[in-house]
Amino acid sequence: MTPHFHLSGGTVNFGATVALRNVHFYLEPGEFVVLLGANGSGKTTMVKALLGLVPLSKGRLDVFGTPLAKFRDWGRIGYVPQRASAASGVPASAFEVVLAGRLARSRKWGLHTRDDARAVREALELVDMADKHREPVETLSGGQQQRVLIARALAGEPDVLVLDEPVSGVDLEHQESFATTLGELNRGGRSVLLVAHALGVIEPLVSRAVVLTQGEVTYDGKPLRELHDSHVHHHPHSAEQPPRFSQPAGGPR
Amino acid sequence: MDIFASAWNGFWNACPFEFCRWDFMQKALVAAALVGVTAPAIGIFLVQRRLSLMGDGIGHVAFTGVAAGFLFGTLPLVTAIMAAILGALAIELMRERGRTEGDVALAVVFYGGIAGGALLMGLSGTSNTNILTYLFGALLSVNRPDILAALGISIVVLGSAMLLRRVLFAVSYDEEVARISGVSVRAANLLVAVAAAITVGVTMRVVGILLVSGMLVLPVAAVQQLTRSFNATFVGSLALGLLVSIAGVVTSYYLDAPPGATIVMGAIVAFVLASVFARARAVV
Numbered sequence: 001m002t003p004h005f006h007l008s009g010g011t012v013n014f015g016a017t018v019a020l021r022n023v024h025f026y027l028e029p030g031e032f033v034v035l036l037g038a039n040g041s042g043k044t045t046m047v048k049a050l051l052g053l054v055p056l057s058k059g060r061l062d063v064f065g066t067p068l069a070k071f072r073d074w075g076r077i078g079y080v081p082q083r084a085s086a087a088s089g090v091p092a093s094a095f096e097v098v099l100a101g102r103l104a105r106s107r108k109w110g111l112h113t114r115d116d117a118r119a120v121r122e123a124l125e126l127v128d129m130a131d132k133h134r135e136p137v138e139t140l141s142g143g144q145q146q147r148v149l150i151a152r153a154l155a156g157e158p159d160v161l162v163l164d165e166p167v168s169g170v171d172l173e174h175q176e177s178f179a180t181t182l183g184e185l186n187r188g189g190r191s192v193l194l195v196a197h198a199l200g201v202i203e204p205l206v207s208r209a210v211v212l213t214q215g216e217v218t219y220d221g222k223p224l225r226e227l228h229d230s231h232v233h234h235h236p237h238s239a240e241q242p243p244r245f246s247q248p249a250g251g252p253r
Numbered sequence: 254m255d256i257f258a259s260a261w262n263g264f265w266n267a268c269p270f271e272f273c274r275w276d277f278m279q280k281a282l283v284a285a286a287l288v289g290v291t292a293p294a295i296g297i298f299l300v301q302r303r304l305s306l307m308g309d310g311i312g313h314v315a316f317t318g319v320a321a322g323f324l325f326g327t328l329p330l331v332t333a334i335m336a337a338i339l340g341a342l343a344i345e346l347m348r349e350r351g352r353t354e355g356d357v358a359l360a361v362v363f364y365g366g367i368a369g370g371a372l373l374m375g376l377s378g379t380s381n382t383n384i385l386t387y388l389f390g391a392l393l394s395v396n397r398p399d400i401l402a403a404l405g406i407s408i409v410v411l412g413s414a415m416l417l418r419r420v421l422f423a424v425s426y427d428e429e430v431a432r433i434s435g436v437s438v439r440a441a442n443l444l445v446a447v448a449a450a451i452t453v454g455v456t457m458r459v460v461g462i463l464l465v466s467g468m469l470v471l472p473v474a475a476v477q478q479l480t481r482s483f484n485a486t487f488v489g490s491l492a493l494g495l496l497v498s499i500a501g502v503v504t505s506y507y508l509d510a511p512p513g514a515t516i517v518m519g520a521i522v523a524f525v526l527a528s529v530f531a532r533a534r535a536v537v
Binding site: 051092100156 | 297427510
């Protein structure tokens with residue numbers, strides 16, 4: 001099957017700084033991949049590069065089997081960016097925020113359609129926020145705002161969900177309910193690419209872990225207990241290298 | 254044309270107030286009403302992106318355009334709108350490139366606009382009285398072409414804001430997610446910038462360059478304290494913009510004060526009342 005994302009030799013430079021160096025990465029349909037690494041290791045840059053939000057200086061990226069420049073089927077991707085809050089300058093209801101995630105599958109002018117409203121309702125139900133659809137997002141708790149942003153990504157009925165540290169700043173109880181939701185979505189057939197600081201509560205769901213260290217992939221394989229330990233109990237901000245494995249980070253065969 | 258003329262006369266004859274009898278007041282009320290509903294329709298997207306002062310930056314550049322009009326002997330409104338569009342595009346592109354922070358980009362445009370205007374005004378030898386009508390508005394001297402220009406621009410700006418509200422909301426709310434929804438973020442941002450620029454151009458005739466941003470932003474700032482959704486804020490701020498514009502013109506007639514000032518003061522009163530009401534509601 002065609003991988004959802006296939007990045008080969010991906011390099012991203014910000015001025016003189018190399019943020020991502022010769023990265024090989026793929027995400028197969030149905031996979032649940034977690035992208036781990038310390039702060040500043042290039043996780044967010046890699047995710048943004050996969051979505052075309054940050055240009056590659058070198059390398060090749062295919063999205064759903066199409067070179068990025070020609071890719072148009074954006075409804076297949078749902079993205080939850082790293083964001084402290086869902087609030088903006090003007091009040092917006094949870095419904096309105098989630099509806100914005102529906103644009104890729106819908107007409108861009110005029111009012112939303114009945115089908116859009118249905119997709120928004122379903123997305124809010126999936127994250128257990130249906131009863132809050134009229135609430136202004138800025139009055140919701142951090143965990144609830146996060147769930148609204150996940151619903152926004154789901155409103156386009158995507159095949160793959162890309163989430164950038166969605167549980168940072170969310171308490172453990174909500175992390176667990178979030179993990180349950182993600183597990184259900186994954187079992188429902190969506191693939192998941194999750195950026196995280198540590199494996200934590202999502203460990204049982206993960207099919208593959210990729211570790212970035214200073215912009216390079218230093219591990220790509222089963223989510224091992226060592227990864228968990230070295231990231232949870234040691235010093236996540238130190239530059240210590242996670243275990244290096246002999247197998248190279250390969251593409252799909 | 255006769256139908257329009259008789260409808261126009263009939264409308265004003267039906268108005269029970271004394272000020273409705275004056276031709277200059279009729280034109281002022283219509284121009285103010287048009288600007289009152291149009292300015293917040295575009296201002297809401299600036300507020301949402303936390304770029305409330307962008308209207309001010311554009312207004313300052315429009316000042317250079319006005320001065321250029323005087324210098325070259327062309328219609329100041331036309332050169333003002335042209336300069337405003339260029340200024341708005343400059344702010345937007347500086348912001349998009351990311352090398353200059355949004356507020357620094359605005360500062361450059363602010364001071365450049367005023368300095369450029371002062372320079373060109375000096376070269377053209379324009380009188381101070383003339384300059385003042387652009388800085389603080391000259392609503393009572395609006396003529397038929399002004400009203401037609403305001404009407405045309407209102408239709409275009411309101412129409413775009415309503416038709417493209419989904420896209421403009423998505424882009425103002427979260428550029429990155431809008432981009433991966435297949436929206437051309439740059440086109441949407443440039444559209445808002447240009448719409449803001451031409452709105453500033455006509456608003457300038459009503460409240461003046463120095464108060465232009467107030468009309469774009471204050472109705473939104475007042476209403477959003479009481480609303481719970483973007484939709485309600487949109488509708489409410491258009492209604493409030495209309496209300497304060499008409500009330501401001503009427504007040505200026507009785508107080509014999511500049512209408513630009515009474516309109517914007519009215520909007521500020523609405524803002525303060527909304528704050529007090531929102532506070533009170535939060536306590537209860």
